[in-house]
Amino acid sequence: MLGWLSNAALALGAFFFIAGTLGLLRFPDVYSRLHAVTKADTLGLGLVVLGLCLRAPSWRAVVMMLLVWLLVMASSTTACQLLARYQRERDQAEGGDQDARH
Amino acid sequence: MPATELLLDITLGVLLLILAGAALHGTRLYTGIISFIAFGLLLALVWARLGAPDLALAEAAIGAGLTGVLLLSALGRHADEPAQPGSAVRTLATLLLGVLVLILLLRAVLPLAQGPQPLPALVNSQLEASGVSHPVTAVLLNFRAWDTLLELLVLLLAVLGVRQLQPAGRPRPGVWPLLQAWSRILAPLSVIIGGYLLWRGSHAPGGAFQAGALLAAGVVMLRLAGLLPLLRWENGLLRLLVLVGVALFLTVAAAGAWFGAGWLNYPAHWSGALIVLIEVAATLSIAASLSLLVVGERQELGR
Numbered sequence: 364m365l366g367w368l369s370n371a372a373l374a375l376g377a378f379f380f381i382a383g384t385l386g387l388l389r390f391p392d393v394y395s396r397l398h399a400v401t402k403a404d405t406l407g408l409g410l411v412v413l414g415l416c417l418r419a420p421s422w423r424a425v426v427m428m429l430l431v432w433l434l435v436m437a438s439s440t441t442a443c444q445l446l447a448r449y450q451r452e453r454d455q456a457e458g459g460d461q462d463a464r465h
Numbered sequence: 466m467p468a469t470e471l472l473l474d475i476t477l478g479v480l481l482l483i484l485a486g487a488a489l490h491g492t493r494l495y496t497g498i499i500s501f502i503a504f505g506l507l508l509a510l511v512w513a514r515l516g517a518p519d520l521a522l523a524e525a526a527i528g529a530g531l532t533g534v535l536l537l538s539a540l541g542r543h544a545d546e547p548a549q550p551g552s553a554v555r556t557l558a559t560l561l562l563g564v565l566v567l568i569l570l571l572r573a574v575l576p577l578a579q580g581p582q583p584l585p586a587l588v589n590s591q592l593e594a595s596g597v598s599h600p601v602t603a604v605l606l607n608f609r610a611w612d613t614l615l616e617l618l619v620l621l622l623a624v625l626g627v628r629q630l631q632p633a634g635r636p637r638p639g640v641w642p643l644l645q646a647w648s649r650i651l652a653p654l655s656v657i658i659g660g661y662l663l664w665r666g667s668h669a670p671g672g673a674f675q676a677g678a679l680l681a682a683g684v685v686m687l688r689l690a691g692l693l694p695l696l697r698w699e700n701g702l703l704r705l706l707v708l709v710g711v712a713l714f715l716t717v718a719a720a721g722a723w724f725g726a727g728w729l730n731y732p733a734h735w736s737g738a739l740i741v742l743i744e745v746a747a748t749l750s751i752a753a754s755l756s757l758l759v760v761g762e763r764q765e766l767g768r
Contacts, residue, residue: 434654441647448641 369417376410379403393450401443405436474514481507498536505529518670519601522662526678534685534759596736598668605672606740610729614718616674617711617747624707624754627761628698640691648690655683663748667737673710673744677751684756696757703753710750714743 386399412432416425484504491497509525512518576582588600588608595603605613659679666672687693696703717739722728731739 437647437650441643444643445641448643 369414372410372414376407379407397443502533522675620754645690648686652683655679673747677748680752681755685759688760706753710747713746
């Protein structure tokens with residue numbers, strides 16, 4: 364039972380990773396790409412960690428994996444915000460240039 | 466070896482080759498650098514698969530992380546990318562150099578395929594006398610301490626060289642509160658993990674270079690977030706930090722040569738303590754040097 368649950372979580376996690384990567388490659392602009400890759404990866408990594416936790420040999424391993432998940436989640440969220448803000452500032456600067464030219 | 470593991474290893478190997486090609490032959494320098502960082506991370510995975518966690522840690526922290534940041538900041542200092550006309554001579558020279566390096570590497574690697582090597586057993590038989598219980602640390606800081614001393618000297622020379630060149634400063638993007646908040650959380654983590662790697666180095670994978678790289682990452686992040694003042698070269702403490710690793714290592718080596726058994730030959734019952742002392746000093750020096758290399762600007766490295 365636990366093994367099946369773990370397998371299902373791992374497979375679902377892999378699916379989200381693939382979906383996020385597909386979005387990163389195929390979506391048209393920076394914002395939707397960031398959205399795809401960070402959201403899907405956070406969920407995907409969470410599911411993979413869940414799947415591995417169900418198989419973990421000890422509580423120590425479970426806690427360590429959860430900590431890794433938290434750290435990666437926080438860092439990818441922050442990186443996403445920073446990248447999006449940089450892109451927005453650039454967009455605004457370019458928009459300003461175009462307005463000045465017209 | 467089960468088929469799935471073989472499949473994973475083959476995939477890793479092929480991806481590594483593709484990324485290496487992309488890093489060398491990318492049309493834009495920026496693409497090349499990003500490929501190089503991805504290459505480093507994947508190489509760390511490969512080392513881990515080969516059962517060499519020391520190399521994996523070093524590759525991830527220094528090869529992918531710090532070298533990548535150094536390359537990116539070097540690129541940032543050149544606003545316009547130089548055009549790269551491909552010429553037949555250059556392709557030919559690349560090929561020639563590649564073949565030569567391949568021959569050299571094959572001469573080193575091929576003997577490994579012929580069965581177990583005598584060196585691991587030799588190291589393990591002398592491990593008792595080295596003062597530490599991790600064979601890699603024993604080799605790096607005792608049996609072949611010369612190599613590590615010279616590595617530290619190379620790093621020192623690099624910092625001095627960059628200081629002589631005085632690279633031009635570049636405008637930094639504005640500092641955002643989110644970046645500041647996040648670096649306030651990450652910087653203590655880099656100290657904890659760096660300290661842990663240093664402490665662990667005496668009995669398990671880890672050590673001065675990895676710990677120093679992590680500490681430097683924390684310093685660089687705080688500096689980029691505007692939370693640290695300029696790292697000024699005039700600051701005596703900073704200069705001391707840069708020099709302390711090489712200075713202590715040389716002192717120990719010279720003291721051994723004058724009073725003891727010889728150059729870099731530690732007295733037996735002190736060797737453990739001496740190695741830890743050298744590792745701590747080397748970590749501080751590496752962290753200070755790498756931070757200066759990455760965020761050092763004209764005001765910071767100049768006179």
